[in-house]
Amino acid sequence: xxxxxxxxxxxxxxxxxxxxxxxxxxxxxxxxxxxxxxxxxxxxxxxxxxxxxxx
Amino acid sequence: xxxxxxxxxxxxxxxxxxxxxxxxxxxxxxxxxxxxxxxxxxxxxxxxxxxxxxxxxxxxxxxxxxxxxxxxxxxxxxxxxxxxxxxxxxxxxxxxxxxxxxxxxxxxxxxxxxxxxxxxxxxxxxxxxxxxxxxxxxxxxxxxxxxxxxxxxxxxxxxxxxxxxxxxxxxxxxxxxxxxxxxxxxxxxxxxxxxxxxxxxxxxxxxxxxxxxxxxxxxxxxxxxxxxxxxxxxxxxxxxxxxxxxxxxxxxxxx
Numbered sequence: 001x002x003x004x005x006x007x008x009x010x011x012x013x014x015x016x017x018x019x020x021x022x023x024x025x026x027x028x029x030x031x032x033x034x035x036x037x038x039x040x041x042x043x044x045x046x047x048x049x050x051x052x053x054x055x
Numbered sequence: 056x057x058x059x060x061x062x063x064x065x066x067x068x069x070x071x072x073x074x075x076x077x078x079x080x081x082x083x084x085x086x087x088x089x090x091x092x093x094x095x096x097x098x099x100x101x102x103x104x105x106x107x108x109x110x111x112x113x114x115x116x117x118x119x120x121x122x123x124x125x126x127x128x129x130x131x132x133x134x135x136x137x138x139x140x141x142x143x144x145x146x147x148x149x150x151x152x153x154x155x156x157x158x159x160x161x162x163x164x165x166x167x168x169x170x171x172x173x174x175x176x177x178x179x180x181x182x183x184x185x186x187x188x189x190x191x192x193x194x195x196x197x198x199x200x201x202x203x204x205x206x207x208x209x210x211x212x213x214x215x216x217x218x219x220x221x222x223x224x225x226x227x228x229x230x231x232x233x234x235x236x237x238x239x240x241x242x243x244x245x246x247x248x249x250x251x252x253x254x255x256x257x258x259x260x261x262x263x264x265x266x267x268x269x270x271x272x273x274x275x276x277x278x279x280x281x282x283x284x285x286x287x288x289x290x291x292x293x294x295x296x297x298x299x300x301x302x303x304x305x306x307x308x309x310x
Binding site: 040 | 124126130132135136139149152153154155156157160161162163164165167
């Protein structure tokens with residue numbers, strides 16, 4: 001859904017670190033946050049992110 | 056949007072230009088976007104960020120007219136969704152992408168853009184130095200920020216400022232000079248600041264007159280209370296502009 005050009009410039013709004021892209025969400029491993037993708041729109045808002053307990 | 060839908064071409068396909076009469080929320084329509092884009096030096100290869108992109112009208116206008124790629128960042132969920140839908144409807148999804156984000160915490164890499172634009176958006180952001188710093192961070196060195204925003208004149212009373220805050224979420228309004236200083240402090244060079252109140256005045260007056268002329272239709276759709284409320288708020292705002300207490304500025308600076 002999210003095109004490669006956008007993926008190349010998107011970072012975590014909180015730490016500005018690299019992200020991991022999944023089908024329905026975008027993970028910031030450093031902050032342990034998951035940003036939702038709603039109707040194809042990445043919701044890169046710190047207070048709308050869910051906590052992520054990743055591998 | 057309903058009006059735009061009636062303009063559908065025989066093929067059922069809407070073009071970006073079919074929306075320009077309806078999707079430019081800022082003051083001055085596509086002409087104002089064009090002037091801003093010229094101040095920012097938008098070219099075909101420019102990577103453009105539109106901060107507080109709203110329904111995405113300016114982003115689509117630039118993508119359609121100049122062929123550039125535009126990322127629109129918008130805080131409000133409903134507006135972001137509408138921006139994405141309209142962009143898909145006019146077939147510009149490859150050039151205009153919408154991201155929900157906060158101007159104070161932009162989700163983009165440093166130096167990701169050549170141009171950063173904003174129209175009547177910063178007035179809703181209290182921490183203007185932080186917003187300008189974020190714009191500078193995501194711009195390439197040498198990249199250009201250009202925006203229009205409300206400006207307050209010294210004659211704007213504290214009570215009026217407070218009313219604008221409560222009614223229209225307008226906060227920490229700057230003067231032409233204080234904005235110029237903020238841009239300098241944020242590290243922007245070659246700063247340009249123009250008072251465009253004289254351009255806005257007829258536009259705002261016409262908008263208020265159009266609202267009043269269309270009252271019956273607005274009451275039928277949204278109710279008398281909403282129509283009256285809008286009239287009172289927008290009338291107050293336009294009155295301040297007419298009285299020379301509030302106006303508009305066009306600013307640009309090089310990162």
